[in-house]
Amino acid sequence: MKQPHNPTDDKPMVDNRPQIDVPTATETMNAETATGPGLSYWQLVRRRFLRNRYGVVGLIGCLLIVITAVFSGFIAPYDGETKDRTAIYSPPQMPKVFAPEGGLTRPYVLGYAEEMDPNTFEIKFVPDPEVRHNLALFVKGDPWTFLGLEFETHLVGTTDGGFVHLLGTDSLGRDVFSRMVEGTRVTLLMGFLVMAASCFIGTIVGVSSGYFGGVFDMLVQRIVEFVRSFPDLPLYLALVAILPRRADPITVFILFASILVLLRWADLSRELRGKVISLRSMDYVRSAVAVGASDQRIIGRHIVPNTSSHIIVWATYQLPEVILLESFLSFLGVGVQAPMVSWGTMLNQVRDFQSFAAAPWLMAPVGMIVISVLAFNAFGDGLRDAMDPYSND
Template identity: 40%
Template sequence: MATSASTINLQTGEEARQATAISPARLIGRRFLRNKLAIAGGVVLTLLYMSALFADFIAPVPYTEVHEDYVFVPPQLPRFRDEQGNFHLRPFVYGLDSELDMDTFRFVYSEIHEEKYLIKLFVEGYEYKLLGLIPFNRHLYGVDAPGVFYLLGSDDLGHDMVARVFMGARISLTIGLVGVILTIIFGATLGTVSGFYGGGLDTMIQRIIEFLMSFPAIPLWAALAAAMPPNWSPLQRFFAISVILSLIEWTGLARQVRAKVLSFREMEYTLAARAAGASDARIIFRHMLPNAFSHIIVVATLAIPGMILAETALSFLGLGIQPPQTSWGALLKQAQLVSVLLQQPWLLIPAFFVIAAVLTFNFVGDGLRDAVDPYSL
């Protein structure tokens, strides 16, 4: 019996030793999951990207559809009680009647209590391709014609702000990702080459980086964006803006990767690989870049908010995304005038989405930075 008990204890000890052998990736994952703010940011980011991916499904009408009779309609909230105080299980909205105010020369809308339009889910509407592949005509919500339902209001052309905001999210959020991917490619490649080979090549790359970093970012971006041919397609302009945004951002990453590679170059595993006859490419891609990968991911995550803000600034100045395409910055361009802010404050709604995206990316980036820090508790 004693032998059996000791065997069990030995097995338990072996299992305990195996349990303590945690891979670095799993250790980073555990540290990240302990950061509740980063997890919350990740959830919000997932919702933002899912809403951008399914923007056509969420939008009740096409984002380019113009309604001249419904210009600057305030946000309509779903109602559960009618004007007589009766409760309804199904939400509804009233019909709208417009009248031109001769003092302010803007339309004033009033509700037509005799017209009730039920808000329905998964209604039929305009046709589109779900995920760009599947023909589909169902939408998240809507009302029967001739009723209208502007959940977030409308703009100066009667565009539905829900459709504009979520279709604009596709541009603003994707430009941040594409710009960061280009930043990683340029910064990681040139930083690794600079740190690994050193000498005159290192000096030349560092001088180029210093030259690019000496330019003020916003004026340089504005000048390059203004130089784009006006006849370019929206897709060409999109990728051009992505390249412009990453033109300066890669320099900071390149310097950080160079510093990492300089320390990796003297490590024992690098010297052993050289002694074994490994090629430079194998040493770089097999040993150095994987060790710097966690740092690159953290820097890239923290760089995405800057990309989103830069695109928003360019589009706000009229130098970014042009109609009929839209982005959060292009939507905020309508809110430049103080009179618009006072009379149509709902045009500032895209700003809250920008703030949410920037804050959540920063939360996730801070969580990743703390997770990959070997000295964090």
């Protein structure tokens, strides 16, 4: 039987399904170019790191601190042991650019005059308009050496050869700013030495233990557990206490760094052992074993490169920890010894409340410690995120 004609049948069909945009060939090529096909792993790490503002700021801070340490003799106005006998516990001198009579002038600082409070009989420092020192860049001063060469030019100083104490002076009249800049070199040197030695020992022990396994792995892990079983702080104090106090300061510095290394390599070795155990079962490692590659080649060409990202990130976090530890032990008087200057030895002068109340500017190295720790931690965070370029932001 013939069905009746329905007028709606003549209307075009409407597709209500969601439309999917198919990219054109040009769009696909542009997308591939944006993602950077063919880039190496380290190129991807660099690209991802540069997009991390927090990490870039940390890197800039780290570079500035390292530059300060390398060129400390040029940046510091005076040698760390230079004494100004006329300024004991002198407050910081703030640079001024406005002349007393009004208007702008070249930067200068005012000296201080001592006055006694008639009620408390306490000595106070008040600005003395009669003592004025004009500031200038690239002035001659105390000699300093760099790479065996001797120089006398400093970044900032006075035109008349007088003293300028931007952060005040200590109990012997030594410039706090100059000593803080000089201490940057010693503190960072300690941090880099301990970090590098710990990375070297921990990498060798951890990779060897995880790769060879067996009885060797069992013996090595028992040694690692023995080292990690000691409480850090009491052992540090006990070991540092036996250092010869009459020895040369450089000898004490090296022995102090060795003690720190002795107890800091174990954590990295344990972490690398676990990663190597998982890597040695990968196909490319088994293929290398099948073709007869030696253990040294497999470790050097396949195992260690694939653990380098973990080693680098661990090192960036280890450095601020060593800086804090060295500053703390030197503050207690059991770390770096005079005449070497570090941030911790400078803080050793304000262990009692009276010294802090009389000269709070002696706490200036605390600012450098905080800035350094924050900078290296920020750099480590950015580097940790960049080491996984294929993860989602």
